[in-house]
Amino acid sequence: MNTTSPGPDSAPMRIPARSGVAVQLAKGMTIKVINTHGHQVVDTWAFNQDDIGESMSMEHSRTSMLKLVPKVGDTLLTNHRRAILTLVEDTTPGVHDTLIAACDRHRYAQLGVVGYHDNCTDNLAAALARLGLKPQETPCPLNLFMNVPVRGNGQLGFAQPVSQAGQYVALRAEMDLIIVMSACPQDVTAVNGMMPTDAHYSII
Numbered sequence: 763m764n765t766t767s768p769g770p771d772s773a774p775m776r777i778p779a780r781s782g783v784a785v786q787l788a789k790g791m792t793i794k795v796i797n798t799h800g801h802q803v804v805d806t807w808a809f810n811q812d813d814i815g816e817s818m819s820m821e822h823s824r825t826s827m828l829k830l831v832p833k834v835g836d837t838l839l840t841n842h843r844r845a846i847l848t849l850v851e852d853t854t855p856g857v858h859d860t861l862i863a864a865c866d867r868h869r870y871a872q873l874g875v876v877g878y879h880d881n882c883t884d885n886l887a888a889a890l891a892r893l894g895l896k897p898q899e900t901p902c903p904l905n906l907f908m909n910v911p912v913r914g915n916g917q918l919g920f921a922q923p924v925s926q927a928g929q930y931v932a933l934r935a936e937m938d939l940i941i942v943m944s945a946c947p948q949d950v951t952a953v954n955g956m957m958p959t960d961a962h963y964s965i966i
C-alpha cells in the first residue's frame with residue numbers, strides 16, 4: 763500500500779484505504795483532507811462534540827447555501843441549522859457531492875456483491891466506537907472529491923473524481939466537533955476509479 767507523503771504539509775496522517783478515522787477538532791481549527799492519489803472519495807461527517815445527535819446535514823446546508831456543492835467561503839450547517847464547518851480552501855476543481863448516501867452493506871448487496879464488503883456506514887460506526895461513541899443514524903455525508911454529474915434534465919451519474927494527486931480541501935471547525943472521514947471502499951462503481959486507496963489529512 764502506497765503511503766507516500768501526499769502534500770505540502772508536514773506529517774500528514776493516513777486514512778487507510780477502505781476504512782475511516784475520527785478526529786476531534788476544537789472550534790477554529792482547520793483540517794486539510796488530502797486526495798493523496800487523486801481519485802479517492804472521502805465520505806465526511808461532523809458531529810457536535812457535546813451532542814452527537816447534532817450533526818452536519820447536507821439537506822440543511824443546501825437550504826442555506828442554495829447550491830448543490832459548497833464552494834470556498836460556504837459554511838455547512840447542522841441539523842439544528844448551526845454552523846459546523848466552513849470550506850476555507852479547495853485546490854481541486856471543486857467537484858464534490860452532497861446528494862448520495864454513504865455506501866452500506868445493502869448497497870453492495872444491491873450491486874450483486876456476495877458476502878461482506880467494507881462500507882462507509884460501518885466505517886463511520888467503527889471510527890466513532892473508537893471514541894466510545896455510537897451514531898444515532900448515518901447522516902448523508904459530504905462526499906469530498908466525489909463526481910456525481912447532474913445533467914440538465916435532473917439525471918445523475920457516477921463518474922471518476924477529477925481531482926489530481928495531492929489536491930485537498932481545508933475545512934474550519936465552527937464549533938468543537940468530531941469529524942469522521944472514510945476512504946470509500948466502493949470498487950463496484952467508478953466513483954473511486956475502481957481502485958480504493960489511502961487518503962490523508964493534516965490539522966492546521
Ligand SMILES: [Zn+2]
Binds near residue numbers: 805864945946948
Ligand atoms: Zn463509501
